[in-house]
Amino acid sequence: MHSLENIRIVLVEPSHPGNIGAVARSMKTMGLTRLVLVAPKKYPHYEASKRAASADDVLDNAVVVDELGAAINDCTFVLGTSVRDREVKWPTLDPRRAASQLIEHLLELNGSMNQAAILFGRENSGLSNSEMETCNAQIRIPANSDYSSLNLASAVQIISYELRMIALQEIQHEQNFGGDKKLLPAEKRRTNASFAQREGHLQHLQDTLEQLEFIKSKPPVVLMRKLTRLYNKANLSVEEVQILRGILTAIQTQSSGSE
Amino acid sequence: MHSLENIRIVLVEPSHPGNIGAVARSMKTMGLTRLVLVAPKKYPHYEASKRAASADDVLDNAVVVDELGAAINDCTFVLGTSVRDREVKWPTLDPRRAASQLIEHLLELNGSMNQAAILFGRENSGLSNSEMETCNAQIRIPANSDYSSLNLASAVQIISYELRMIALQEIQHEQNFGGDKKLLPAEKRRTNASFAQREGHLQHLQDTLEQLEFIKSKPPVVLMRKLTRLYNKANLSVEEVQILRGILTAIQTQSSGSE
Numbered sequence: 404m405h406s407l408e409n410i411r412i413v414l415v416e417p418s419h420p421g422n423i424g425a426v427a428r429s430m431k432t433m434g435l436t437r438l439v440l441v442a443p444k445k446y447p448h449y450e451a452s453k454r455a456a457s458a459d460d461v462l463d464n465a466v467v468v469d470e471l472g473a474a475i476n477d478c479t480f481v482l483g484t485s486v487r488d489r490e491v492k493w494p495t496l497d498p499r500r501a502a503s504q505l506i507e508h509l510l511e512l513n514g515s516m517n518q519a520a521i522l523f524g525r526e527n528s529g530l531s532n533s534e535m536e537t538c539n540a541q542i543r544i545p546a547n548s549d550y551s552s553l554n555l556a557s558a559v560q561i562i563s564y565e566l567r568m569i570a571l572q573e574i575q576h577e578q579n580f581g582g583d584k585k586l587l588p589a590e591k592r593r594t595n596a597s598f599a600q601r602e603g604h605l606q607h608l609q610d611t612l613e614q615l616e617f618i619k620s621k622p623p624v625v626l627m628r629k630l631t632r633l634y635n636k637a638n639l640s641v642e643e644v645q646i647l648r649g650i651l652t653a654i655q656t657q658s659s660g661s662e
Numbered sequence: 663m664h665s666l667e668n669i670r671i672v673l674v675e676p677s678h679p680g681n682i683g684a685v686a687r688s689m690k691t692m693g694l695t696r697l698v699l700v701a702p703k704k705y706p707h708y709e710a711s712k713r714a715a716s717a718d719d720v721l722d723n724a725v726v727v728d729e730l731g732a733a734i735n736d737c738t739f740v741l742g743t744s745v746r747d748r749e750v751k752w753p754t755l756d757p758r759r760a761a762s763q764l765i766e767h768l769l770e771l772n773g774s775m776n777q778a779a780i781l782f783g784r785e786n787s788g789l790s791n792s793e794m795e796t797c798n799a800q801i802r803i804p805a806n807s808d809y810s811s812l813n814l815a816s817a818v819q820i821i822s823y824e825l826r827m828i829a830l831q832e833i834q835h836e837q838n839f840g841g842d843k844k845l846l847p848a849e850k851r852r853t854n855a856s857f858a859q860r861e862g863h864l865q866h867l868q869d870t871l872e873q874l875e876f877i878k879s880k881p882p883v884v885l886m887r888k889l890t891r892l893y894n895k896a897n898l899s900v901e902e903v904q905i906l907r908g909i910l911t912a913i914q915t916q917s918s919g920s921e
Contacts, residue, residue: 407788416773425813426760428813428816429813429816431806431809432805432806432809432810432811432816433805433813434806438666450845456811457809457811460802485747497827499827501693505914523903542821545826545827545830546691546692547690547691547692547693547826551691552687552691552715552716553819554684554687554688554689554815556813556816557687557691557815557816557819558689560812560816561819561820561822561823564757564803564820564823567804567806568756568758571663571804612909612912615909615912615913616912616916617909617912619834628828628904629901629902629905630686630905633896633898633902633906634896636895636896636897637838637893637895637896638895639892642888643888643896646888646889646892647892649876650871650874650876653871653874653875653876654874654913654917657874657875657916657917658913658916658917
């Protein structure tokens with residue numbers, strides 16, 4: 404199941420080491436192996452190993468990083484899980500549609516170049532707004548509105564299950580219709596921009612808007628969040644980022660000539 | 663969600679009280695409330711209460727019985743979960759098809775008379791053959807064949823999630839084709855830009871790029887096609903078109919000032 408190998412589960416500042424172990428177990432039962440921990444409170448820890456049961460290999464191979472950027476810089480598709488409503492709405496998918504879009508994205512390039520990440524927030528407070536802004540879309544698990552408090556490993560279990568269901572369907576499809584799924588039309592063989600490339604574009608955009616004095620008060624949090632959402636929805640390709648940055652450079656050149 | 667009220671989760675001889683609590687929590691997050699325990703090893707137990715978190719009401723209302731018959735006697739539809747292959751093959755459904763058949767069954771009589779049960783076996787050995795024979799079908803969770811050891815609460819989480827997804831679809835269907843149409847959630851009420859508004863933005867963009875001399879040769883067919891695709895992918899809202907056109911106006915104003 405090659406596509407599952409290019410998906411990493413990213414836990415942002417998990418508090419309880421037992422949850423980290425339980426997440427490793429949830430992942431492995433569904434064939435996921437790549438776990439990244441962003442600034443875990445207590446890790447390594449015997450509770451993590453205990454709850455991982457025989458998924459200790461997933462735990463042993465887990466990557467620990469200091470900040471979220473390091474976890475997702477090379478990813479061309481990032482999803483963040485949430486049960487909260489947010490002021491600025493992010494594009495929202497249920498787990499099934501999220502898994503479907505993600506696997507489709509990975510298969511666009513035969514999976515060899517694309518890397519995807521799914522972020523899970525802190526046990527108590529989830530993902531911050533700025534963390535959610537690194538995501539192409541948010542996954543909303545359709546939980547009971549009276550009690551939406553899913554255990555971290557349970558949330559990972561549901562998402563991993565949906566990924567596996569979609570991956571199994573893809574394999575079935577390949578078996579039924581042969582390997583020519585690989586011959587995608589040129590339209591599909593686009594290279595998606597990585598998180599770092601998307602960030603580069605957004606910073607360039609903000610700089611330009613400041614130079615234009617379109618942004619007057621600092622910090623332009625709400626405007627930039629809206630623009631981030633807009634461009635994340637478009638799931639930009641590398642070429643599209645180049646076009647947009649070319650336009651921004653042209654604006655900046657003319658704007659500084661006018662001063 | 664009436665149909666979920668007629669579904670009970672039956673744990674057969676669970677060993678670890680912590681698992682019972684975690685199961686209660688998994689159920690409640692998906693709107694299931696009826697838990698039946700068949701000869702639990704240790705129950706009640708503080709570990710169960712602790713792991714249940716705020717799903718303690720599900721735990722408080724759990725029914726404890728001595729043998730499986732008492733748990734399912736009034737049920738018209740019984741499913742048993744399994745990851746094992748059995749010598750005598752039982753009709754097997756994946757969680758999605760199982761949930762679909764079960765909800766359909768409950769709705770046949772408007773749910774008022776039908777009761778359904780889903781059995782989960784012991785942590786180590788699952789359900790016995792004779793227990794499986796009480797079932798209309800078995801549910802096979804499509805786990806990793808190298809590591810299919812799902813935690814009890816994780817297995818309940820997946821099945822409960824699928825039940826909820828089907829129940830939500832039924833409600834959606836009723837809203838679409840039945841009587842009272844409720845208001846859509848805020849997420850849905852965002853106003854998408856019309857074709858004319860999208861065209862207006864793209865023309866404004868092209869004018870601006872010409873003014874900036876970013877577009878030198880006419881007609882800029884290829885570039886504009888790429889930009890059109892980019893912004894169409896983003897499925898712009900009315901507000902987003904306004905933001906983008908505000909930026910374009912700011913660029914034009916400064917650009918004409920520099921001439």
